[in-house]
Amino acid sequence: MVTLLYFASLRERLGCSSEEIALPAGSPTVATLLERLRDRDPRWSDAFAPGQRWRVAVNREMADLATPVKPGDEIAFFPPVTGG
């Protein structure tokens, strides 16, 4: 299992702030996880469609599609940051 977190506009759009899901078999990465999320329904496939701007962090470090994920990881999806 991994913990997924969603922040800001992405959280509102998906109607979800956190969830736990099982990892795909094999050597899962952020990309394989994302494929699973996109397969859920149009809300998810639209939010993560090509051209949508979002970022991902794995265990609180900025990551990308190729970043491997393992059981127990905390994976966060969010829009580009706007602090300061």
Add this chain to the structure above:
Amino acid sequence: MPILRVQEADIDVGRELEALTRGRADAGALASFVGLVRDTNEGHAIGGMTLEHYPGMTEKALSDICAEAQARWDIIDTLVIHRVGRLVPGDRIVLVGVTSAHRGEAFAACEFIMDYLKTRAPFWKKEATPQGERWVESRESDDAAARRWKG
């Protein structure tokens, strides 16, 4: 060690900068930056905003940014205090302070910390406008400012 805080309360700039320099007679320079809430953004009137962040990652990101500043410049200490929650125009959002022996390093490191904070620290602003609330979009100019420090 950097002083890093995320808080809802207002920032007492004088007190925080005093604490940063207290007992550091080797510091000949203190550069600081204060970010404020504007009353307009991209032509819209702003009545206020709500800032949210990613607890746990925010502190780590700020710590990493300050460590990188320490590695790049000969500076003594750094301070970053960022507010979250509900803010109105005129409110302070962020305070960055850097001490060093001479001013050049403190000025440069302070600007670097702000540029990296704007693009790497997980904060998000939601503005209240007369047309309703809307999430602030990130700006290409902020990405460009952060890229200046590469290489």
